[in-house]
Amino acid sequence: MTSKTLGPDDLHRLDAYWRAANYLSVGQIYLHANPLLRRPLELGDVKHMLLGHWGTTPGQNFIYAHLNRVIKQLDLDMIYVSGPGHGGPAVVANTYLEGTYSEVYPQISRDEAGLQRLFQQFSFPGGIPSHASPECPGSIHEGGELGYSLSHAFGAVFDNPDLIVACVIGDGEAETGPLATAWHSNKFLDPATDGAVLPILHLNGYKIANPTILARIPREELEQLLRGYGWQPHFVVGHEPELMHEAMATALDAVARQIRSIQQAAREGGNRTRPTWPMIVLDSPKGWTGPKFVDGLQIEGTFRAHQIPIKDLAGHPEHLGLLEDWLRSYRPEELFDAQGRLLPELAALAPAGERRMGANPNANGGLLLRNLEFPDYRDYGIEVPTHGTRGIGDTHVLGRFLRDVAAKNAEQRNFRVFGPDETLSNGLEALFEVTNRQWDAETAANDEFLAPNGRVVEMLSEHQCEGWLEGYLLTGRHGVFNCYEAFVHIVDSMFNQHAKWLKVCAQLPWRRSIASLNYLLASHVWRQDHNGFTHQDPGFIDHVMNKKASVVRVYLPPDANCLLSVMDHCLRSRDYVNVVIAGKHSAPQWLSMEAAEAHCAAGAGIWQWASNDQAGATDVVMACCGDVPTLEILAAVSILREHLPELRIRVVNVVDLMKLQPQTEHPHGLSDADFDELFTVDKPVIFAFHAYPWLIHRLTYRRTNHRNIHVRGYKEEGTITTPFDMPVLNDMDRFHLVMETIDRLPEKSEAGAALQRRLADKLVEHRRYIEEHGQDLPEVRNWTWSEHP
Incomplete structure (x- = not known):
């Protein structure tokens, strides 16, 4: 020395x-x-x-x-x-x-x-x-x-x-x-x-x-x-x-x-x-x-x-x-x-x-947390003059809202969006109107949206995106992690640790509340038709549901206006892990902003405009959770009401998955009385679900009418195929849903049996058509909801 x-x-x-x-x-x-x-x-x-x-x-x-x-x-x-x-x-x-x-x-x-x-x-x-x-x-x-x-x-x-x-x-x-x-x-x-x-x-x-x-x-x-x-x-x-x-x-x-x-x-x-x-x-x-x-x-x-x-x-x-x-x-x-x-x-x-490193406020991030400044999410809503109006893709609408959240909080620098090279792919391109990707390595002439300083951070490693966001949140800031649904599994164990951290912190009065960890899962299972089987997995929801009810929340908004309402709520929340699943492709829009706001606040509800049981006893409940399941349920309802007009149908949509649990199991859960009010105590319930069907059974097994709940969801069938063929492969399409409904009715009428035969033939026609033309049947591609008398 x-x-x-x-x-x-x-x-x-x-x-x-x-x-x-x-x-x-x-x-x-x-x-x-x-x-x-x-x-x-x-x-x-x-x-x-x-x-x-x-x-x-x-x-x-x-x-x-x-x-x-x-x-x-x-x-x-x-x-x-x-x-x-x-x-x-x-x-x-x-x-x-x-x-x-x-x-x-x-x-x-x-x-x-x-x-x-x-x-x-x-x-x-x-x-x-x-x-x-x-x-x-x-x-x-x-x-x-x-x-x-x-x-x-x-x-x-x-x-x-x-x-x-x-x-x-x-x-x-x-x-x-x-x-x-x-x-x-x-x-x-x-x-x-x-x-x-x-x-x-x-x-x-x-x-x-x-x-x-x-x-x-x-x-x-x-x-x-x-x-x-x-x-x-x-x-x-x-x-x-x-x-x-x-x-x-x-x-x-x-x-x-x-x-x-x-x-x-x-x-x-x-x-x-x-x-x-x-x-x-x-x-x-x-x-x-x-x-x-x-x-x-x-x-x-x-x-x-x-x-x-x-x-x-x-x-x-x-x-x-x-x-x-x-x-x-x-x-x-x-x-x-x-x-x-x-x-x-x-x-x-x-x-x-x-x-002192043990007393540094950055290690107790809630001490430094400042509320985000928000634009009014209602200003970004889309007009829905009629139910089923075609939209540009729900996450594309959300992107404009996140763009302005980033812009409003640019000066206080406490909001970022993280993702593994998928921000554009997931429909959030509007962000790049006000910010760049943070990047401090070399750039080339044809690069886009790269700068030493930005509100978007992308690296092709889900681990890094998750870890960066967790560190950002734990030191008193806010953010979103957007990811392909199938590959968010890469951070399963990281999610575990963060959820456990939040659970323990809730019991420590000196630990201050931090902003929630928000997942936006797009490019989801039902619209990965061009990527195929490897990209088709909705199982992250099952993993999340294993954690303490005080920590986790799962939302499946059926359209863009609901997505805006949900994401505004999630960004304002504290001490949760919020999982939001949304589509990026053009899809029908069901609710006006006012109706979406009320529906999301309730978490689950009857869509009276799609139901026809107002004047009499309900024969069947058609339930849905997720954007594609909602589309297929409503298309099935349309078929049933056209061919079996005497059938009294109730349509129930679920945005907040936790609503299905009893209130004794989750703070968002419905009471038994409220659940029975939605789903009845003895009528068949045909439930189209975004993810694996057994999760719905797990959440509802203690309900009065559980034995009559019949769930269709993803059952590990997929390939490179057409959008409609994905539900068909998993028996969650409108034709299978109608056939299931008829099977579950107390008495099968001749008209019902005839309709089942027609739809079985339609499925054969569907298979032949997509294999010849590489796209879905015109009646599927061009289907729109029509108001029934």
């Missing part, structure tokens, strides 16, 4: 702070009594079940301590993202040392009694999980599932020019596809208007039981890989604390200078050249400072340090001594006073107030 970043006193105090964090981390894993070892350790001081992960923890404690130093020195606005799985002991220990934890949880006081509670609660019934969960202040990233830390970090700094996110990436996590792709996020970062992400690749060599790839390739190859991604790596390598402290401090000072220089060049000098952002590679032993050997096996620096280094203390009495030696190696008597408080000269190393 030719220069000294740290003076002797600074080095001593920084190392002591690190030792304190390590001591608290080991204590959380092992102890429920005797937290400061005031007496010799006894077996009764140790938890019966030892849970948690040690391997990543000391390295993260090292990083956190050094980040505190640079935050305080340079007055940085910084939050910490813990990417390695189960890094909970580190983030809990450090937020406790800085004081945030005790402010949020006063019972976890900054004294010996509070330390005992801190240790007791960790991975303990009624306590906290072993990862960076919502319960931990300063966390926006759970860490229960690997791969998304860097995506969340970038989402957090979009439109957040003062923020730096220190994102610790485990070298095991770095093997996941989403993380490997996330390195490219630097091509979407505008140094003039966005903040900065500081990736810290924690290269400790091992996963659960195997070496990591990045630790076993030559250093030159690793450096070339990271430079190829567009990063400038600073390596901090070793295991000797004094040398590592000096190296880390030097690297962090250099990185902070680089970030500031890049941002100044863009903001003050107008430099629009894409920068090479700095990062750090911390190469330290797994389980650093922990036991070197246990039972003759090496622990530190091996995979054996991953979870619990010293196990089965009751069965191996000598292990108790090893644990006590390990704990005392941190010299707690030099760190805490007689009351169990961190010594003042060490506590002073942490930043103050909101500069």
Whole structure:
């Protein structure tokens, strides 16, 4: 070392702070009594079940301590993202040392009694999980599932020019596809208007039981890989604390200078050249400072340090001594006073107030959330002079509304639309009248809508779009994720984690409400005729419905005016995951804006204009949920009313899927009385549904008339074919629906039987026609709703 970043006193105090964090981390894993070892350790001081992960923890404690130093020195606005799985002991220990934890949880006081509670609660019934969960202040990233830390970090700094996110990436996590792709996020970062992400690749060599790839390739190859991604790596390598402290401090000072220089060049000098952002590679032993050997096996620096280094203390009495030696190696008597408080000269190393990473408002995004400014969605509605008026495509209408939402909120920069290269394809082209796609890589003459700064962010990775949006929302902003319906499954597990995060946050009064995660699923199953079977899957709805009713909402608006009403509602909502499914192709429009507003507010209702049971008892209920199912139900009703005019039909449309559940199961659910009012208590219900039919049975199995509900939906039949043939292949077309209806009537009349025969012939004709002409029958293509007397 030719220069000294740290003076002797600074080095001593920084190392002591690190030792304190390590001591608290080991204590959380092992102890429920005797937290400061005031007496010799006894077996009764140790938890019966030892849970948690040690391997990543000391390295993260090292990083956190050094980040505190640079935050305080340079007055940085910084939050910490813990990417390695189960890094909970580190983030809990450090937020406790800085004081945030005790402010949020006063019972976890900054004294010996509070330390005992801190240790007791960790991975303990009624306590906290072993990862960076919502319960931990300063966390926006759970860490229960690997791969998304860097995506969340970038989402957090979009439109957040003062923020730096220190994102610790485990070298095991770095093997996941989403993380490997996330390195490219630097091509979407505008140094003039966005903040900065500081990736810290924690290269400790091992996963659960195997070496990591990045630790076993030559250093030159690793450096070339990271430079190829567009990063400038600073390596901090070793295991000797004094040398590592000096190296880390030097690297962090250099990185902070680089970030500031890049941002100044863009903001003050107008430099629009894409920068090479700095990062750090911390190469330290797994389980650093922990036991070197246990039972003759090496622990530190091996995979054996991953979870619990010293196990089965009751069965191996000598292990108790090893644990006590390990704990005392941190010299707690030099760190805490007689009351169990961190010594003042060490506590002073942490930043103050909101500069503490655990107290930074960006990590509790609801503190910063501002309401969007909205145009009146009614102004974008389309005229519907008669039911069934042809429209331009529902999402094309919605695009104009989203365009003006983006424009109205351009100055406060808190709204973005994310999508995997599908914003145009999904019918939202109007957005590009007021904004561009954010893009900080090279451009060519024929490129469209690319600029260093934009409200639309597209990358052909659903993982990145989801992760960016989640980070954006969790730090207090608003957004929409638009995606092809079939491929939103790619983020199934990411949706899981976000829904779980929201569920837990709802139980934490100090966590403020954030904007809802809004999915717009277009290019849906019923109009993927040109892409074929691979693009035909509506199963995301089933996945969403598994989550807590307090969190999830699913909407299937039947036309553009309903879509506008639904999306306005979703963008104003808080703490939900909203799934909206809409078509982009020209389709019939059923409701005026006034009628759509009332229908969406109700969530489900009888379409009296399409029904003819007003003057007598209902014979059959024709129900629908989704735009294509609505079309096919109404076409079936038209056939029935023409050929069986005596049949009394009720048409029910469902926009809010949760209405089908009992109100005891979901806050939007209909009471039994209201459900029976819509669907009757004993009449056949023919239900055309957008997705897999068994979901409707699952939602309604407790209803009075469930045995009479007969659902037609997608049953995994598809190919490249015509629009109408998709419903035919799945028996959800108008002809099958009419035939099903006649079969379900108490008595089948001769006219009904004759109609069934005619429609069976019509299906044969349909097949021959599309195979010869490559398009649907003229009577299908040109069908329009006509008002019946």
